[in-house]
Amino acid sequence: MSTILSSQGPADALQTKPERHNSIKLWFDRLLSKSLWRQFLILGAVLIAALGLSYFLLSWSGAEWEAYCKKNDLSMWLLPVYLLIDSNALNSLYTAGHVHGWMLFASSITFLFGAFVFNGIIIGIITNSLERRVEDHKEGHLHYLKSGHFIIMGYDEMVTSFITHIFTRHPKAYVLIMTSAETVSIREKLLKSFSEEQMKHIIINYGHRISSEAYHDIRLEAAEEVFVVGNHGKAAHDAINVECVDSIYRYLSSDKMTQRPRSITCVFKDLDTYAAFKTSDIFGKLADLGIEFIPYNYFTGWAKQVFVKCKYQDFDNPGKEYLYPKVYGKGIKPDDEKYVHLVFVGTTNFAVAFAMEAAHVLHFPNADKAKTVITFIDVNADKEKDEFITRNRHFFEVQSYRYQDLSDPDHPGESIRMPALAFKGEDADFLDVEFEFIKGNVFSMQVQDEISRWAREHNEKQYLSIFLALADQRENFVMGMNMPDDVYDNEVPLFIRQGRSDNFVTNLRSADERPEDKRMDYCTFKDGQLQTKKRQARYANIYPFGMNETAFSADDHSLRRAKLIHYLYVTANYETCQFQSILTLDAIPAATIWEKANDSWRKLPVALKWSNLYNAYTIRTKLRTLRTMRGLDIEDSSHDYDMLSDEEVRLLAKVEHNRWNVEKLLMGFRKPRAEEDKYAHRAFAGNLSQNKKLFIHHDIRPFDELGSIAELDREFTRYIPWLMRMTETNT
Numbered sequence: 076m077s078t079i080l081s082s083q084g085p086a087d088a089l090q091t092k093p094e095r096h097n098s099i100k101l102w103f104d105r106l107l108s109k110s111l112w113r114q115f116l117i118l119g120a121v122l123i124a125a126l127g128l129s130y131f132l133l134s135w136s137g138a139e140w141e142a143y144c145k146k147n148d149l150s151m152w153l154l155p156v157y158l159l160i161d162s163n164a165l166n167s168l169y170t171a172g173h174v175h176g177w178m179l180f181a182s183s184i185t186f187l188f189g190a191f192v193f194n195g196i197i198i199g200i201i202t203n204s205l206e207r208r209v210e211d212h213k214e215g216h217l218h219y220l221k222s223g224h225f226i227i228m229g230y231d232e233m234v235t236s237f238i239t240h241i242f243t244r245h246p247k248a249y250v251l252i253m254t255s256a257e258t259v260s261i262r263e264k265l266l267k268s269f270s271e272e273q274m275k276h277i278i279i280n281y282g283h284r285i286s287s288e289a290y291h292d293i294r295l296e297a298a299e300e301v302f303v304v305g306n307h308g309k310a311a312h313d314a315i316n317v318e319c320v321d322s323i324y325r326y327l328s329s330d331k332m333t334q335r336p337r338s339i340t341c342v343f344k345d346l347d348t349y350a351a352f353k354t355s356d357i358f359g360k361l362a363d364l365g366i367e368f369i370p371y372n373y374f375t376g377w378a379k380q381v382f383v384k385c386k387y388q389d390f391d392n393p394g395k396e397y398l399y400p401k402v403y404g405k406g407i408k409p410d411d412e413k414y415v416h417l418v419f420v421g422t423t424n425f426a427v428a429f430a431m432e433a434a435h436v437l438h439f440p441n442a443d444k445a446k447t448v449i450t451f452i453d454v455n456a457d458k459e460k461d462e463f464i465t466r467n468r469h470f471f472e473v474q475s476y477r478y479q480d481l482s483d484p485d486h487p488g489e490s491i492r493m494p495a496l497a498f499k500g501e502d503a504d505f506l507d508v509e510f511e512f513i514k515g516n517v518f519s520m521q522v523q524d525e526i527s528r529w530a531r532e533h534n535e536k537q538y539l540s541i542f543l544a545l546a547d548q549r550e551n552f553v554m555g556m557n558m559p560d561d562v563y564d565n566e567v568p569l570f571i572r573q574g575r576s577d578n579f580v581t582n583l584r585s586a587d588e589r590p591e592d593k594r595m596d597y598c599t600f601k602d603g604q605l606q607t608k609k610r611q612a613r614y615a616n617i618y619p620f621g622m623n624e625t626a627f628s629a630d631d632h633s634l635r636r637a638k639l640i641h642y643l644y645v646t647a648n649y650e651t652c653q654f655q656s657i658l659t660l661d662a663i664p665a666a667t668i669w670e671k672a673n674d675s676w677r678k679l680p681v682a683l684k685w686s687n688l689y690n691a692y693t694i695r696t697k698l699r700t701l702r703t704m705r706g707l708d709i710e711d712s713s714h715d716y717d718m719l720s721d722e723e724v725r726l727l728a729k730v731e732h733n734r735w736n737v738e739k740l741l742m743g744f745r746k747p748r749a750e751e752d753k754y755a756h757r758a759f760a761g762n763l764s765q766n767k768k769l770f771i772h773h774d775i776r777p778f779d780e781l782g783s784i785a786e787l788d789r790e791f792t793r794y795i796p797w798l799m800r801m802t803e804t805n806t
Contacts, residue, residue: 213258213259213262214258214259214281215254215258215279215280215281215282216280216281217280218280218292218293218294219278220249220251220278220293220294221294221297222294222297222298222334223248223249223297223298223299224248224249224250224251224278224294224297224298224299225241225245225248225249225250225251225298225299225300225301225302226250226251226252226253226293226295226298226300226301226302226336227250227251227252227253227302227304228253228254228284228301228302228303228304228305228319229253229254229284229303229304229305229306229316229319230252230254230256230261230304230306231304231305231306231307231308231623232307232575232623232624232626233304233307233342233373233623233624233626233627234252234265234304235265235268235624235625236388236624236625236626236627236628237302237304237627238250238265238268238269238277239268239388239625239627240627240628240629241300242273242276243394245299247276248276248299249276249277249278250276250277250278251278251279251280251293251298252277252278252279252280253280253281253282253284253289253293254279254280254281254282254284255281255282255283255284256306258279258280258281261279262274262279265277268624280292280293284303284305284315284316284319284322285315285318285319285322286322287322287323287325287326290322290323290326295323295326295327295336296326296327296332296333296334296335296336297334298336299336299337300336300337300338300339300340301323301336301338301339301340302339302340302342303316303319303320303323303339303340303341303342304342305319305342307344307373307623312344313343313344313345313348316341316342316343317341319341320339320341320358320361320368323339324358324360324361324364327364327366328360328364335364335365335366336366337366337367338366338367338368338369339358339361339366339367339368339369340369340370340371341368341369341370341371342371342372342373343370343371343372344372344373346372346374346375346424346427346428347466349370349371349372349375350742352370352681353370353681353682353685353742354681354682354685354742354743355681355682356680356681356682359680359681362677362678365677367677368681370681371627372428373626374424374425374427374428374429375428375431375432376626376627376628377425377428377429377620377621377626378428378429378431378432378433379432379628379630379692380399380620380628381399381402381429381570381620382402382429382432382433382436382437382692383432383436383630383633383692383695384628384630385398385399385400385401385695386398386399387399387577387618387619387620387622387625387628388625388628389577389581389625390575390576390577390578390622390624390625391576391578397577397581399568399618400540400568400616400618401699401709402415402417402433402437402538402540402568403415403437403439403538403696403699404534404538405703405708405709406699406700406702406703406709407439407440407441407538407700407703408440408441408703408704409440409441409704409726410441410444411439411441411444411445412441412444412445412536413441413445413534413535413536413537413538414441414445414446414447414448414536414537414538415437415439415447415448415537415538415540416447416448416450416529416537416538416539416540417429417430417433417437417447417448417449417450417540417542418450418452418526418529418539418540418541418542419449419450419451419452419542419544420452420453420517420541420542420543420544420545420551420554421451421452421453421543421544421545421546422451422453422455422456422459422463423544423545423546425542425544425572425620425621426451426542426544427463429542429544430449430451430510431467431741433447433449434447434449434508434737434741435689435692435693435734435737435738435741436689436692436693436696436734437508437696438507438508438693438696438730438731438733438734438737439507439696439700439730440700440704440726440727440729440730442507442729442730442733446506446507446508446509447507447508447509448508448509448510448511448537449508449509449510449511450510450511450512450513451463451510451511451512451513452513452515452517452522453512453513453514454482454514454515454516455514456478456512456513456514456515457478457480457512457514459512460478460512463510463512464476464496467740467741468496469740469743469744469745469746470506470737470740470741471495471496472495472496472497472498472745472746473495473497473498473502473503473504473505473506473740473746473775474495474503474504474506474508474509474510475492475493475494475495475503475504475509476492476493476509476510476511476512477490477491477492477493477509477510477511477512478490478491478493478511478512478513478514479491479511479512479513479514480513480514480515481513481514481515481519481521481522481525482514482515482516482519484519484520484521487521490511497746497748498746501777502746502776505736505776505777506733506736506737506740507733507737508737513525517554518554523559524559526541526558526559526561526562527559527560527561527562530559530561530562530564530565530567531561531565533565533566533567534565539567539568540567540568540569540570541558541562541567541568541569541570542570542572542620543555543569543570543571543572544572544621545572548572548573548574551571551572551573552571555569555571555580555617556614563613563614563616564610566610566611566615566616567616568616568618569616569617569618570617570618570619570620571617571618571619571620572619572620572621573619573620573621573622574621574622574623575622575623575624576622576624577619577622577625580617580618580619581619583614583617584614584615584616584617584618586612586614587611587612587613587614587615588611588612588615589611589612589615591609594609594610594611595609595610595611595612596608596609596610597609597610630692632802633688633691633692633694634688634691635801635802636691636694636798636802637676637684637687637688637690637691638669638672638673638676638687639668639672639798639801639802640687640690640691640791640798641672641675641676641679641683641684641687642668642671642672642675643655643791643794644787644791645675647787647790652783652784652786652787652790653786653790654790654791654794657794657797660797665801668801682742685742686738686742689734689738690731690734690735690738690791693731693734694795694798694799697727697730697731697795698712698715698795698799700727700730701719701723701727701795702714702715704723704726715796715799716796716799716800717796718793718796719792719793719795719796723792724789724792724793725789727792727795728778728785728788728789728791728792729778729788731788731791731792732778732781732785732788733778735774735788736775736776739772739775740775743770744770744771744772744775745770745771745772745775746772746775746776747763747766747771747772747773747775751763751766751771752773753773754773754776754780754782
């Protein structure tokens with residue numbers, strides 16, 4: 076340190092030291108701008124100086140002023156005060172004929188000084204302080220909320236959906252947005268989505284979400300819930316959000332904290348980051364404080380809206396919702412040979428996230444006849460294929476996939492089945508979901524012809540849905556408006572990625588959508604006969620997805636079902652592979668069950684929480700499958716509480732295990748190799764079972780090859796009506 080300092084010459088030292096008068100100005104301006112009471116403190120100091128000066132001047136003027144004070148029974152200290160603050164004091168002295176000579180001069184100087192100080196400075200301070208308070212309010216520097224509020228950290232277009240979610244559950248709640256962005260423009264943006272009455276409950280404060288110094292001002296510890304949103308436009312979005320959660324933990328871990336939020340929801344932009352937080356208790360330390368950590372991803376959140384909730388919100392009217400079509404049509408029976416086929420144009424984050432969520436939730440009882448097929452179409456499919464397989468290597472170790480090159484118009488390639496990476500024979504291809512990768516430009520005739528062929532098979536051999544998910548939204552729009560005629564003629568659901576608003580696509584669909592009795596006649600003359608078919612208009616089956624401002628949509632039903640699913644398993648008898656009987660459960664007060672379910676859920680590792688959540692997400696699909704098997708409409712819930720027959724239990728238990736296989740493989744577990752398989756080496760089953768801690772799961776195998784543990788899948792299936800009763804009555 077001394078060496079560095081000694082190397083500087085006198086000129087360098089002078090340059091690093093600010094000039095004295097500039098420092099005084101800076102100190103004074105900062106002192107003056109800090110707060111209103113400091114401004115009045117300065118005014119008080121000026122007043123004291125003025126009183127001292129007035130007393131000096133009057134004393135200097137002679138003894139006449141003392142005689143005047145005695146004659147009028149007035150304290151000598153009060154006369155300078157009167158002259159300073161009373162605008163009529165000088166006039167009274169002058170007209171009374173008692174003021175002349177040096178006393179008149181001294182009194183006039185005192186009066187003028189008082190007029191300047193009190194008629195000028197005080198009015199200026201009050202006016203400026205009012206203006207400054209208005210500016211501080213607009214710029215978010217004033218703090219009002221003390222407890223019971225909801226905090227959103229950061230701002231981007233997703234914040235609107237978070238606020239809508241909060242107001243839906245708590246209409247009178249106060250929402251505090253802490254952001255380093257310009258607050259006035261944020262308020263103007265929010266006015267487009269919320270009424271004036273709702274805006275009264277939205278407070279915008281300026282602050283940096285990673286700075287714990289701001290947490291006390293916004294009373295973070297007394298908030299109900301915290302949503303760490305950030306800004307998707309920032310490159311280091313996920314890293315900053317993680318740092319923010321770390322800062323919150325350090326702030327809340329203080330022994331002085333008597334209150335803490337119930338939960339912290341953290342938004343992750345990157346799919347790989349999100350996947351890591353789904354399977355690892357990276358923020359398990361929050362649970363020690365009684366706070367639930369909830370990772371959220373924009374892309375997978377939208378996938379759940381499409382595949383699980385099957386609805387989306389109106390951009391202009393947040394309270395209004397539109398239904399998405401079911402990608403499995405009117406339901407799939409065990410003997411159906413039709414399969415669900417999802418086609419994703421592009422391998423963007425949206426496409427990958429949607430494909431992953433679809434693989435988690437779309438499972439049906441006809442898997443032996445037809446598997447769910449997920450197809451990617453991309454000009455760089457060979458490269459994107461390798462990356463996707465690497466990300467999900469354990470899935471592709473046991474499941475083959477298809478690849479087709481349609482990039483060469485002169486020599487289009489045939490579809491080739493590529494074998495599983497690690498397993499063969501009966502140890503491979505037992506999953507009920509498979510992937511397909513097609514290399515080619517979606518606008519090329521080769522790819523267009525392939526889409527046309529699929530569309531002609533829609534409802535006959537497959538349930539086709541097409542997702543336009545390219546990064547260039549103009550290309551999505553152009554493609555959506557100009558698909559092959561077979562897509563529109565056969566009423567194939569067409570999902571178009573939209574950036575901000577759903578208005579155009581929704582209004583276009585609404586204009587072309589017609590009820591059954593008002594559909595148009597489509598006529599053909601074939602085989603000597605005139606044939607007529609009822610059709611909707613061209614764009615009756617296009618749907619928007621991915622809108623930023625309606626991104627967040629909580630699924631409280633699935634969360635409650637996930638908690639009950641865990642409760643069933645945690646109270647099960649694993650020696651007999653049975654849950655508590657329905658009679659026993661019905662005898663327990665519902666409040667007691669929910670209390671135990673919530674308590675055990677809080678203690679559950681995050682990976683197991685997601686396992687139960689994925690199970691809960693499929694309840695809606697299983698119910699619609701069950702209704703179809705019973706000959707009911709898929710939306711007919713009149714028999715949802717009925718007990719399942721043995722055949723229904725058998726079929727849906729297999730569906731559940733197929734779902735579980737995919738879930739475990741996509742979440743990082745792998746099928747054991749021959750030397751690790753406890754079923755193949757039963758004498759060492761106890762030792763080999765310990766490998767589960769290393770994400771090696773022995774039950775990743777066909778349902779028919781399971782041992783007694785398969786009874787748990789059957790047992791769970793029997794309890795679906797009970798789950799429905801418990802969650803429908805606790806909505």
